[in-house]
Amino acid sequence: MPEHIPDRFFELAPLYALGSLAEGECQWVEAQMEAHPELTAEIVAYQAAIATLPYVVPPQTLPIGLKERVFRQTTGASPPADEEPDVPVSKNFNLSSLKWRPFNASGFEMAKLNLDRDRRELTCFVRAVADGLPYPAHRHGGPEEILMLEGELRIGEMLYGPGDYIRSAAESVHPCAESVTACLFFLKTSVDNELLV
Incomplete structure (x- = not known):
């Protein structure tokens, strides 16, 4: 990579790929990519890595009653009933x-x-x-x-x-x-x- 690219780009690139930057920072990152097209590969690599993350993390089982305890401590009320059963019979998508x-x-x-x-x-x-x-x-x-x-x-x-x-x-x-x-x-x-x- 050229030496004249600000270190800030490499700090913000992962957050840009996640869609977590404020509009001004997004525009700054996009301006850097426009000025240095080779930086697009950096963003694409982050996006590819991010896209796989939900499929490599093993499922976690929460302790029984944790959701209710946290909900009561933060809101003082019981949590709403789950919208979906634990094992849905079917799912429909539009x-x-x-x-x-x-x-x-x-x-x-x-x-x-x-x-x-x-x-x-x-x-x-x-x-x-x-x-x-x-x-x-x-x-x-x-x-x-x-x-x-x-x-x-x-x-x-x-x-x-x-x-x-x-x-x-x-x-x-x-x-x-x-x-x-x-x-x-x-x-x-x-x-x-x-x-x-």
């Missing part, structure tokens, strides 16, 4: 109500549908928000299934569009991909995939 977050490469976002920690499988929607976005090559930690819903995605030499189904075996490698157009697809994959960057 695409417009999903929460999107960065996913492994700049411009790609993921909306989680289900995470099976025992099988180490993630089920989600993924979207590329613009044309021409690169997605890195990766090795599959388990079987992967993709169903294209909107737009076009190129994986290696193959072009996929709405209705195309792609299934990859565990340990296989997907070459670099690109959103030919902004696109949306359903993805069922392993949380143990390895980015080959």
